[in-house]
Amino acid sequence: MQNRSLWFWLFLTPVILGLGIVVVIPFVYGFIFSFTNWNGLVATEFLGFQNYINLFQEDEFMNSIVFTVQFAVVTVILLNIFGLGLALIVTRNIKTNNLLRTVFFMPNLIGGLILGFIWQFIFVSVFGDIGNMFGIEGMQGWLSTTNTGFWGLVILTAWQMAGYIMIIYIAYLENIPKDLIEAAKIDGANGLQRFKNVTFPLVAPAFTVSMFLTLSMAFKIYDQNLSLTNGGPFNSTQMVAMEIVRTAFSDNQMAYAQSKAVIFFLIVAVIALTQVYYNKKREVEM
Amino acid sequence: MKKNKEKRNLISIEVLGIVLGLLWISPFYLMIVNAFKSKRDIFEGVLGIPETFQFQNFVQAFIDLEFLKSLFNSVLITGLSIFFIIIFSSMAGYALARNKSKLSGIMFFIFVAAMLIPFQSVMIPLVSLFGMVDMLNAGGLIFMYLGFGCSLSIFLYHGAMTGVSRTMDEAAIIDGANRLQLFWYIIFPLLKPISVTVGILNVIWIWNDYLLPSLVLSESNATIPLKMFYFFGQYTKQWHLALAGLTIAIIPVIIGYFFAQRQIIKGVSEGAVK
Numbered sequence: 001m002q003n004r005s006l007w008f009w010l011f012l013t014p015v016i017l018g019l020g021i022v023v024v025i026p027f028v029y030g031f032i033f034s035f036t037n038w039n040g041l042v043a044t045e046f047l048g049f050q051n052y053i054n055l056f057q058e059d060e061f062m063n064s065i066v067f068t069v070q071f072a073v074v075t076v077i078l079l080n081i082f083g084l085g086l087a088l089i090v091t092r093n094i095k096t097n098n099l100l101r102t103v104f105f106m107p108n109l110i111g112g113l114i115l116g117f118i119w120q121f122i123f124v125s126v127f128g129d130i131g132n133m134f135g136i137e138g139m140q141g142w143l144s145t146t147n148t149g150f151w152g153l154v155i156l157t158a159w160q161m162a163g164y165i166m167i168i169y170i171a172y173l174e175n176i177p178k179d180l181i182e183a184a185k186i187d188g189a190n191g192l193q194r195f196k197n198v199t200f201p202l203v204a205p206a207f208t209v210s211m212f213l214t215l216s217m218a219f220k221i222y223d224q225n226l227s228l229t230n231g232g233p234f235n236s237t238q239m240v241a242m243e244i245v246r247t248a249f250s251d252n253q254m255a256y257a258q259s260k261a262v263i264f265f266l267i268v269a270v271i272a273l274t275q276v277y278y279n280k281k282r283e284v285e286m
Numbered sequence: 287m288k289k290n291k292e293k294r295n296l297i298s299i300e301v302l303g304i305v306l307g308l309l310w311i312s313p314f315y316l317m318i319v320n321a322f323k324s325k326r327d328i329f330e331g332v333l334g335i336p337e338t339f340q341f342q343n344f345v346q347a348f349i350d351l352e353f354l355k356s357l358f359n360s361v362l363i364t365g366l367s368i369f370f371i372i373i374f375s376s377m378a379g380y381a382l383a384r385n386k387s388k389l390s391g392i393m394f395f396i397f398v399a400a401m402l403i404p405f406q407s408v409m410i411p412l413v414s415l416f417g418m419v420d421m422l423n424a425g426g427l428i429f430m431y432l433g434f435g436c437s438l439s440i441f442l443y444h445g446a447m448t449g450v451s452r453t454m455d456e457a458a459i460i461d462g463a464n465r466l467q468l469f470w471y472i473i474f475p476l477l478k479p480i481s482v483t484v485g486i487l488n489v490i491w492i493w494n495d496y497l498l499p500s501l502v503l504s505e506s507n508a509t510i511p512l513k514m515f516y517f518f519g520q521y522t523k524q525w526h527l528a529l530a531g532l533t534i535a536i537i538p539v540i541i542g543y544f545f546a547q548r549q550i551i552k553g554v555s556e557g558a559v560k
Contacts, residue, residue, distance in 0.1 A: 007465040011381035012393065014374035015436045022433025023400050026411035033411065040414045086306070094300040096307070102547055103307045109539050109550070111494030113511050117518055117532055118317050121525055126316055129332050159310070167555045191295075213558065220404050223496050223511075227518070244406045245497070258410050265407040272402050 030258045038255035051259035060235060061260060064243040071153060071239065072218035078158045079214045080207065083165025090166070091173045101170075105163035112160065116227025119156045123148070123228075149229040149237035156224055161217065165210045172206035173199070212275035219268055240264055314536075321529035328525050340526065347531035350520070356513040357538065363424055363499075363509060364492045367431035368485050375436045376481065379443025380473055384455065394444060401437045405497070413501050427502045431492055439484045442557065446480040486546070486553035493539070510535050 034051055036043035055061050086104050090097040107115060123142035131139030142148040176199060184194045222241040225231065231238035231246075238246070244264060248257035320328055321343055323336040347353075382394045416426050450473060458468040474481075496511040503512060514535050521528045543550060 008381050008385050008390070011377040011465075011469070014370075014432070015378040015397070015440065016393075018374070018429065018433040018436050019397060019400055020433075021415075022412060022430050023403060023408055023437075024396075026408040026415060027403055029415070030408060030411035040410070041418075089299055089303040089306070092296060092299050094296060094303060096300060096303060100303050100307050101551065102543075103310050105551060105554075106311070106543065108554070109490060109494075109543055110536055111496060111511050113494070113496045114514060114532055114535055115313075117514070117528065118313050121320070121529060122313055122316060125320075125328065125525060126332050159313070163310075164554065164558070167551060168558050171555050171558075209558075220406070222406075223494075226496075227515075241404075241406050245409075248410045249501070254410055254414070261407040261410065265403060268404045268407075269402045 031262055033255055034259040034262050036255055038258070039252070040254040043255065047255075051256050052263070054256065055260050055263065060238070061240075061243055061247075063236070064238050064240050067150070067237065068219060068239045071150065071157075071221075072215055074154050075157050075218045076211060076214045078154065079161055079165050080210055082158055082162035083210060084169050084203070084207075086162060086166040087169035087173055091170055101163075101166070104166055107160040108164045112221070112223030113227045115160055116156060116224045119152065119159075120228055123152050143229055144233060146233065146236040149232070152228055153221075153224060153237065156228055157218065157221065160224070161214065165214060168210045168213070169203060169206050172203045176202050208275070208278055212271060212278075216268055216271050219271065240267075317529050318533055320525060321533045323526055325524065325526050343526050343530035344534065347517070347527055347534055350527075351510075351513055351517050351531055351534060353534055356508055356510045359424070359503075359507055360493060360509040360538075363427060363431075364489060367428050367435065367492050368488050370428065370432045371435040371439050371488050372481050372484055374432065375439035375484065376443050376474060376477055377469060378436070379440045379447055380469055380477075382440065383444050383447035384452075394440075397437050397440045401441070405434070409497070409501065416502070422502050424503065424507055427499060430498065430502070431488075435488045435492070438557070439488065442480055442484055443477060446477055450476050482549055483553040483556050486550050487557045490550075490554075510538075 033043055035049070036047055037045045086100075090100050090104070120143065127139045127142050131137065143152050180198055180202075181194060184198050189197065220241055221239055222245065225237070225239050225242050229237040231242055240260075241264070244257055244260045247253050247260060251257075316332065319335055320332055322339045322341075323343075324338075324340050327336055327340075378397075382390050382397075412430065413422070416422050416430075421429075454472055454476075455468060458472055463471070494511060495509075496515065499509050499512045500515070503509065505512075505516065508516065514531065517531050518528055521531070
């Protein structure tokens, strides 16, 4: 028995140290210091909930939350439409289906920072040129207003991650028994009816999975935000993650930034726990 | 009649797919053609192919990115991080799956629950603590990646262990192997498929990570994304050079994708659906 628990701890020590030092201790440490005037090195005063009261009264932070929520809602809807649409195309018996999967998935492998820079060129120069050629006013000056910055971020994210969501839908679509579709065909169901009554109910679980996945991805976006709009114009396209980084490392208000980080954690955790709850409920039903 | 209609349907779906596919890669087309243009060419039009191919854009971007050095840093940091994540997470997943005690269950729960914590929620104290002990360097970064990467990896290994029979363990122990030998020579090879998945999932985010290296590494140790950020800042409004740099930065990923696309798509699919 003694021997048995010895190897158990031996095998776990590296990851306990890793997770403990990198995640658990900083998490607890940060939570405690968010109630003080900590400057990153020392804290001299206990402030109670003052940091938390301040952050709810700060326009910039609240704006970033509103912007992030709007962004997340629009992106989640588009990502699931594109993801499912692409999956439906590449699971058909067409010659190019492997090549197309490769193409649609490719942007996921490249970092958001680099993709954001590429799209900066597209929105500013390419859109500008096309707008000139066809005399479309609306294609000029992208990323220079809050609205075009918002849609720029949405387009970039939808383009980048749709292939990832496609992969999830493919996994579910390919699990649908072929004879179910055949049976529906024999019964005289047309394509739309087959999709509505056979395919869709069977991929519904994929919908829950990818909805929550995209929601938490959309909330945590930083790199794309930095490289595409850099929060501009006037910080109006700044998302929560970027707001926290700036408060900490540009404004040097460590304790205050950490209180924002705690709120950020609560939002992300609630999203994730809701998903766990739904999954459990579904498993019971099945 | 009906067969014909179905065939026509399939063709129109294929055409739609190809059009979308072209649309999907058009950003890369635009990046590459304009990376070959002179500044003047870009000013005159961004859609067409260049009049003369300016290879010197790439030469200058390659030099200014200190590309070989950044590539070396990226490979070293990603490679070592993956190595430690795979070794230590597989050991932990094995130990947690074999030990059915209550404590083991609690530990597993903590590792999984830690996935809920977003990076930004620990980043400030993390950087502060590592700064205090003078560990804001490549070694510290690799250790941080172990901490952030181990949760999902342990979860995947733990799941895969259900397919490895306990009789393996017993047979090896009777033959006189100790736990480390048993794990290394018998269990770890059986976990190879999941090791590939774990490796791929972690490579994708660590290779592309920008924020953490930007807080930890000095410019002289910069990885590709970090160096790209400095480089881009240097060449705003000089798109021909910026795009050449971006093209160079993407090349290693494209090469990797070309050789391992099957495993990559499979790995991502497994990681996401679980």
